[in-house]
Amino acid sequence: MGTLRQGEQFIEVNGIKLHCHVRGDGPVLLLPSPGWGPAVDYLMPQPALERHCTVVYFDARHSGKSSGPENAEGYTLEHFVADLEALRVHLDVPKVFVAGHSGGGHQALAYGLAHGDHLLGIIAVDAIAAADEVRDREMMKMIDKRRSEPFYRAHPTYVDDAMAAMTGAAGPLTIEQILAKTGAFYFHDPELAAAGLANLEFDDAVLEYSRMAGFQSRNLLAELPRITAPTLIIVGDDDFQCDPVSQAARMHAAMPSSTLEVIADAGHFPWVEQPEAFDAVCDKWFGTLDA
Template sequence: MQRILSRTTLIVLVLFIHQIAYAQNKLAKGAHFANVNGIKIHYYVSGSGPVCLMPTPGWGPSINYLKNSLNPFEKYFTMVYYDTRGSGKSDAPSDFKQYTSKHFMDDMEALRIYLKQPKVWIMGHSMGGFQVLNYGIHHNDKLKGIIAIAAMAGNDKLYQQEFQKMLMKRKDQPYYQKGIKVLMDRDTTIKSMSAGMPYIMPFYFHDVNKVADFVKLGDPELSDLAYENTSKARFGTEYLFTQLKKISVPTLVVVGDDDFICDQVSQADRIAKNISSATEIVIKDAGHFSWIEQPQQFFTDCISWLKKQRLKSSK
């Protein structure tokens, strides 16, 4: 009986060790592919600490600008940057109906399960911020915390007012006349988002000279197919403000004070107000990419908050 019990215990132990090793292999540093929800999702692992999932914005850019610039977070997290469906190296379903906000949320949940993580941190920028807030609303119990950078949570009258104010602040800039036509889809010579982006990018920065720093981060690999399909599917158009109270985990809301597209007044302030566990950080003299324009203030303030959550640096 003792021998049988020992053999059984040994088999269970071996299977347990194998399971742990398999899970760890999925989180080995470098590039991976996960088969989830009928598609292959490309993800990249770097850093150490609790797992933090970070999706791309969803409408087209790849992980390059994220994984090549947010490295200070890797001292506190095992960062899992991933290309959302249709972007970067991930599979791109041809049917636009597979690009709804729910599809993106379900992919995040499936990736968490694939990585065998009972609970995770999640971080998102721009429409990636929308994704993590939407996930938090529906899966708060699967989370340790949320970091929402320049996040979008709803388009309403206040948003349109702030958007117009931010545009008017830029009306005397040399890029404005051409850029506004492209931004408002009034330039018939521009046939795709990837072709129009160089004219639009200056709007995203407080200091237009910082666009060069963004370019150094690598090819954003914009997917026109993802842009078209997410637009048709109305991805990211849900009004989240009224549901944010469902989030109770520690949440950090970060915004640049000169962000023209996901501004402080209509977005960040209201996101933080509607989440009882939220802390808001405003980065001065920064636009949509606040950590690129003001890296010292951004990372100092964010890391200070992480330490308050009892997260420890691995270096």
Template sequence: MSNFFALNSITTGRGWSVNVTGYTNALRKLVCCLFMLFFSTAYAFSQQKLATGEHFADVNGVKLHYYVSGKGPVCLAPSPGWGAHVDYMRSLTPFEKHFTMVYYDTRKSGLSSGPDDPTKYTDQDFMNDMDSLRTYLGLSKVWLTGHSGGGYQVLNYGSLYNDHVNGIIALDAMARYDSLHHAEMMKVINETKNGPEFEKAKAAFFGKDTVKRTMDEFLEVILPLYFTNTQIIRTIPKLKVSDKAYAYTRASNIFKSKNLLDDLHNIKVPVLVIVGDGDFICGVESEAKRIHAHIPTSRLVIVKNAGHLPWIEQPKEFYKAFEQWAKEQHI
């Protein structure tokens, strides 16, 4: 019979038939509804994870602490990795006009947890955390912003997982710690850090004093080296540093064990490389220009009269360059 299939009941012996077409259509509708319900629930859940405010993500056996702020495509912004809290990165508020910024503390930094095992703070551990956070947030692709050691992380991630990245903003980033890096650091210090406000900072940085300090205290003493105008330090909040994170990352030799320059050609997405012309720790010649030279899709911006944090020292010039680049990326 057309569109019907006759069956016999085993218990009664009676003949009965089932409308296969109607049954199939109903089943399809049910599957479709369940499919839509699943993905709408998953979407709603992912949106909760990206609601404005403070959150924690359980990934790789650690709780990553993160803040969400802004509107637009998601941009992950890790802390530098060696212990500094991510709070200072939240001063990049103009970015939030273009992105939903996700500022997160890397393992053991800030309010994030982390294993008490220095072997668990390698380059790959930080890459796994970044990729797991992307997955946790339900995103196939993200933008990335990183400063200093955070810049190292986002460039490293881009070279390994280019297909999961929309674009990268590398702020005073590092890619290779070598003799060229060290030579430029010493040159900048010797030529530009000679006022009385730098003497105590240089003595602490080069280990010439014997004062025992926490990392918070040490960073406060050496902070003048990071600026061309030391007066601006009075206007910014004190940076917080996790002593354990610093000890563990130092023991794992992160930032020094890998030459990122060899892999940067794998990055095919747009990259904005910004550096202060007076940065002593991630210099123009040894870091920014070499990074730019190894990424064909990159643009280099050198901010004049700025040190390691150009968006704080020269916000007008810094954000003008960023806004122009962001407009070209249609974000």
């Protein structure tokens, strides 16, 4: 682990430069950005993870300050998994924890399938495992439920405008423009959206590349029983994107080695809305590993 030092740095793997922040102490935990555009900064800091691990936060290829190829062929799920493995090899550590949020959780689960022999454990936060019809139905249930809530009654066109942005009916939009129209959906308390999304940085080019490459389209559920490493699945009970029913519960059912923690009164960013509860479930899980 001699190549690993605290602070901000760039590490070259697979012909690209990954922008990293290293914080905390303990076994190495790799934590990529979601892969479809956001920089990793919105995930920092994670106090509970840093109490137990040396966390390597990094911008996935072409996100944030990381470089990446200028073509869709370089943005399949396998490319993101290969970057995680190359980073582990570069750091010269035999086994690592891998964590991820949303599309980053998709990467973490796929890494577990491809490189289980190098895995200490997985933390999948509001992760996507299967973008299938079950997920589509649950998403629509979660969106329709919002119509009767006070914020949306006070903003009667919000749901329909957000749906138009999500489906493309509103025309071509940047990530920032889409989130401006849909941001409230991501929070149990929609009033937190403006502040909660204020520090997000995006790369629209990699969004297009990853879409064209089919990143996040692979249904991992049938393969998940092959993951034997301890896995912590965390989900906000009001997450419409990676909901508790179609994603977290099915992941948990498929993985005998997993622990499911549902954070009450939280959406897609449970560490933002319920930081104490989020840290508590992480501390508890690491405690079980120590025991």
